[in-house]
Amino acid sequence: MGETITLDDTDRRLLRLLQAEPDLTLREVGERLGLSHTPCWRRLARMREAGVIEERRHIVDPVAAGFEITVFCAVRMNGHSREHLEEFEAAVAGIAEVVQCYSVSGDHDYLLRVLARSIRHYESTVKNALVQLPHVLSISTSVTLREIKNTTDVPL
Known part of the structure; x- marks a missing residue:
């Protein structure tokens, strides 16, 4: 930048x-x-x-590509040292199903947006990836019922 x-x-x-x-x-x-x-x-x-324009890319519709389920996971960490947070962030970056990860304020430390082909696929992602993330105390899950608005446009 x-x-x-x-x-x-x-x-x-x-x-x-x-x-x-x-x-x-x-x-x-x-x-x-x-x-x-x-x-x-x-x-x-x-x-x-200047970094105002980050990149050019095509946006793929997850449902059309076979990802029927969108899940938001609120993650609470068991420690907040720089090392713990960096280890968590590096690990979550390697999980393909996690398409967004935000550090947040409030009751949780991170909010993840996870795509899955089915509930069974999401369960597998939880068992094989999410619960294996380092320094996680708890994960609260919300499965979306319907997408109301999703845009990448910045309101200029």
Whole structure:
């Protein structure tokens, strides 16, 4: 990540457009924003360099890919030393079914979002991976019934 930058209105319009229509060509983006190719490219390069734009990727629908179950796991740790937290975070990063992990405040220490093909698959993930995570005191599980909203768009 580079230097901190201030986003102007054109930067925000550019980011909103790319979030909504990521497959537009640079020429199409420039036309929509009233910019020529070079200034549009420079703005994108500056925002990439500063870390405002992290990466480009396609978003896969988990259900369409066979992952019917989304589970949120609230994890409570049995110790809070830097070593314990780093060991936990390194271990959880290696579990493919854990697609998000957040350090949180409140009654729990971490919140995990876990994808599974079925309840049986989730049970296997619990037995073979989650309960094996280092320094875990307890895991509280909430199985989602229905997804109401899920977006990666930043409200610019």
